[in-house]
Amino acid sequence: FHNSCCPLFARHRQQTTYLHPTIFDNRFVDLALFAKTKKSKKGKNGSVSGTTRGGFGKVTTESTGARPTTNEDGAGDYSVFPALDPQVAGTLIEAPAGLQQEAGFLPVEIYERLDQIYGFPNFNYDTLPSVQEENNNKDLSFGDLFSASPITPSKISNATTKVSPMSDTDFADLISAATGGKLDPSKTSAKYNDKSDAIDSKIDLSTLPPFEKLRVLHIDPLVLAIDDFFTDEECDRYVDMSLSPPTTTNDDVSGEDAPHLEKFQTRSKTVGKDDAAKSQRTSTTWFHHYKNVPELMAKATRLVGLDTLEQWEEPQTVRYRRNEKFTWHLDALAPTQSTPEQGGQRLATLLVYLKDLNEGGATIFRDLKGLDGSPLRVQPRKGSALMFFPAAGGIPNTPFDIRTLHCGEIVPMHSETEKWISQLWLREAQYTPTAPPGNLHVTAKQPVESYCQTAKDAL
Numbered sequence: 319f320h321n322s323c324c325p326l327f328a329r330h331r332q333q334t335t336y337l338h339p340t341i342f343d344n345r346f347v348d349l350a351l352f353a354k355t356k357k358s359k360k361g362k363n364g365s366v367s368g369t370t371r372g373g374f375g376k377v378t379t380e381s382t383g384a385r386p387t388t389n390e391d392g393a394g395d396y397s398v399f400p401a402l403d404p405q406v407a408g409t410l411i412e413a414p415a416g417l418q419q420e421a422g423f424l425p426v427e428i429y430e431r432l433d434q435i436y437g438f439p440n441f442n443y444d445t446l447p448s449v450q451e452e453n454n455n456k457d458l459s460f461g462d463l464f465s466a467s468p469i470t471p472s473k474i475s476n477a478t479t480k481v482s483p484m485s486d487t488d489f490a491d492l493i494s495a496a497t498g499g500k501l502d503p504s505k506t507s508a509k510y511n512d513k514s515d516a517i518d519s520k521i522d523l524s525t526l527p528p529f530e531k532l533r534v535l536h537i538d539p540l541v542l543a544i545d546d547f548f549t550d551e552e553c554d555r556y557v558d559m560s561l562s563p564p565t566t567t568n569d570d571v572s573g574e575d576a577p578h579l580e581k582f583q584t585r586s587k588t589v590g591k592d593d594a595a596k597s598q599r600t601s602t603t604w605f606h607h608y609k610n611v612p613e614l615m616a617k618a619t620r621l622v623g624l625d626t627l628e629q630w631e632e633p634q635t636v637r638y639r640r641n642e643k644f645t646w647h648l649d650a651l652a653p654t655q656s657t658p659e660q661g662g663q664r665l666a667t668l669l670v671y672l673k674d675l676n677e678g679g680a681t682i683f684r685d686l687k688g689l690d691g692s693p694l695r696v697q698p699r700k701g702s703a704l705m706f707f708p709a710a711g712g713i714p715n716t717p718f719d720i721r722t723l724h725c726g727e728i729v730p731m732h733s734e735t736e737k738w739i740s741q742l743w744l745r746e747a748q749y750t751p752t753a754p755p756g757n758l759h760v761t762a763k764q765p766v767e768s769y770c771q772t773a774k775d776a777l
């Protein structure tokens with residue numbers, strides 16, 4: 319698998335699985351993430367067990383030999399995670415300023431990359447991408463990206479532009495490295511998508527236009543911002559929905575036909591602390607029925623180019639009050655939590671900022687560089703979404719991408735607003751929701767379809 323020049327290669331989602339959960343490269347053993355996660359569930363000093371709700375948490379300072387530091391911005395003690403191995407750090411490719419700042423369609427190579435590494439053949443496309451077509455002029459290429467040559471808007475391709483020939487071998491090398499040089503066709507999502515919940519669950523999202531305001535915040539690993547993902551009204555509604563009291567107190571009632579569930583919101587599994595991960599999360603999480611967040615489900619699914627909802631974990635909203643934060647962690651799941659039956663690994667994290675924060679409360683990636691050379695900070699902007707890929711890309715023979723280590727920075731005491739986000743995680747295969755009681759993907763089909771109809775009528 320290295321002929322990235324072949325546009326027809328790996329067009330189908332089923333062919334693209336890039337995770338190697340059982341093999342570990344020696345280089346990474348010293349990270350001790352798994353050793354610690356697996357063995358010492360009740361260990362002291364921050365040794366961790368994994369969690370289905372937020373990643374690995376931290377490992378001990380002792381175990382990593384990392385510098386003890388305190389972080390005066392309050393974002394957390396990130397020295398507990400060892401620095402990236404130089405070879406791993408060497409795989410980081412920053413995004414040139416133009417791509418970080420210009421909101422437009424993605425360069426076509428990024429779409430290719432989303433397909434070949436992450437398995438999204440239709441990411442943000444109207445229909446199947448026109449990669450089979452001939453290309454006659456020079457669009458932005460990875461060669462440009464590597465050399466960080468100035469990007470002019472005219473060089474940014476739009477979604478209907480054709481693919482440039484891959485003139486350099488860098489792209490092929492990247493893909494090859496990112497996939498460990500092999501694929502495992504047995505680990506397909508299709509293989510596991512035979513549960514009853516999935517029957518007749520295809521949704522036509524074609525009435526939703528592709529998103530036009532994407533920014534590439536980082537190239538490898540890929541981090542994308544999608545501006546205007548939510549309208550202001552949608553942002554406000556998602557906050558209100560979480561805060562309004564549940565119409566019933568029926569955590570014990572389940573079943574999709576329970577009529578009272580129609581307006582049910584839950585605070586079940588509210589997280590004061592991410593117990594399992596021990597990464598310190600002082601925020602509060604609400605789990606929502608898919609059917610109550612049709613805008614989120616429709617847009618998220620449209621963005622990744624799928625036509626069913628079944629791979630999404632439970633939608634969540636998270637509130638950080640002043641002085642609250644979520645310390646450094648990875649969103650990827652341990653192998654024991656990401657078996658095919660459980661839906662596999664987390665392919666993508668989608669996070670939508672529901673309020674503007676002028677200062678603080680950013681999502682920060684410790685090992686990625688932003689424009690000014692310091693760690694990439696994504697400042698919450700109302701309606702903008704952030705997408706990254708916690709497990710699928712980058713590092714050979716590891717089931718997670720340790721380069722995506724990130725945190726929710728503390729919300730300052732003097733902040734004008736609280737921080738609110740909506741969150742969704744995409745799994746490799748069908749996921750069975752557990753919260754709120756009675757939550758099922760299929761119940762969102764009709765609300766999503768009527769949302770799509772409304773959006774179409776509004777055009």
Ligand SMILES: O=C(O)CCC(=O)C(=O)O
Nearest residue numbers: 372644649680681725726
């Ligand atoms: O709040 C943020 O900015 C990041 C949240 C996060 O990383 C998570 O919930 O996994």
Ligand SMILES: [Fe+2]
Nearest residue numbers: 647648649724
């Ligand atoms: Fe996270």
